[in-house]
Amino acid sequence: MARNRVRITSLLALSAALALVTGCGNSNDSSSKSGTEGKEGKPVVVVTTTWEGAFAKAAGAEEVKVIVPQSVHHAPDYDPKPSDLAAVAEADFVLYAPFEPYAEKIKEAAGSQAELVEVNLDNDADKVNAEVARLGELFGTEDAATKWKATFDTERAKLSKDLKAAWPGGRSPAVVSQVFTAWAAELAGATTVGTYGPEAVTPAQLAELSQKKPALVLDNAHMSTGTVLPDSGAEHVKITNYPGADLDLLPVYRNAANDLKKAMS
Template sequence: MARTRVRFASLLALSAALALVTGCGAEAGDGTASKDGTPGQGGGKPVVVVTTSWEGAFAKAAGAEDVKVIVPQSVHHAPDYDPKPSDLAAVGKADFVLYAPFEPYAAKIKEAAGSKAKLVEVNLDNDSGRARSEVARLGKLFGTETAAAQWTASFDAEYAKLAKDVRGAWPGGRSPAVVSQVFTTWSAELAGATQVGTYGPEAVTPAQLAELSGKKPALVLDNAHMTTGTVLPDSGAKQVEIVNYPGEDLDLLPVYRNAAAALKKAMGGS
């Protein structure tokens, strides 16, 4: 995810508009536990605002039911997004605001909204182990540990099934050599591929091009959200576009299913 310069000028004006809507966050949740032990405001389940659908999927997997996504899926690079008054209004009513390190405007959104929400940095990585860890951590924060554990059990079963299916499509029964963009290495792990190199998030330099092509990879696992076109032209490697972000349903499992299908197809499977 590109560390693009973010425009903050409009936030001050938007915060003034928010004051009329929410009283500058005077009714925002403070993250404290309700009577039933759930860290939501007003005795209910937690209200979670997330910057993108990726954080939203982690929140939903962890058991959050009231999740508001700020950045529309039509925005290719989340750090480019300019928040609207309605976004700030949502933040003002939240118990938790989830963001990623490469989205520096998240803190500015909270500040402009005057929210008392707990700001939570999320490690956006679809690596199976890290995903489990983040879901468990968020479940503990939200007070939804049971739901998080149930999701993890279903994830483990689905992941094992997908991994077995993809690995069954290895050409000649041998693990393929792959080059991965730094944010798609998780898909190489899913496929059981032999990772011979990585690149990004910056564009590949001529020196890297020569080095990575010399590894003779069968596949290049590119990041669909940051693609710069063909990464290793004339290398003979098939390029597979890997999507990290889930859809509007905030379901993380289809991300793995889609990656598995794309990898299997690239390896010659059906």
């Protein structure tokens, strides 16, 4: 992804200020950590965005601190504050995505003993279930993760069935999807005839995608490159990947299903 800028100097300066306030050390002795267990011994988890936060919550984490505010559209552009470093210093786990390289720098600058966990951020159902199960095992909250999976599978199946019942003329619609919204096309049972992104669409790609004659174009609300295929007659649907402040992943699917159903009608 573009613009993965890491402000290392500012992070180190912030960590120095933080050390004066919190007394954080750089010892590798895990016994030096204290007060990092949350409610009833549950782990304290710090996440870079609400997306990782939703995965953590689904896996059973109860103490979840989100670093990047929802108002920041592109997470790697965020410049961490001293309060962020303080949260990291008290965490058991820090969850981040590969395109957020500053996460490890945050941990290092804060002198945290937290375990840094890379999360595969993809709302594809199989990948979600795999990540939630992995995190549940990591957190020691397997029962909560299993319970959430059952709820998720049931809810997603209902949404998918409802969308398939709304197919125009009873036929699966042809869809062009941004690479990170393919999960929404799958939810609708749509036929993906082409993909684009995350880079800007070239004239050659536009010509190729137009020839596919899609009924729907699924755009990524957080990485939009503008209207794709504006003269094709296809309905454009913005798909949001990031959950809200409640860190609940299910509304992401419900909202996508609602928008897709409207577009198909």
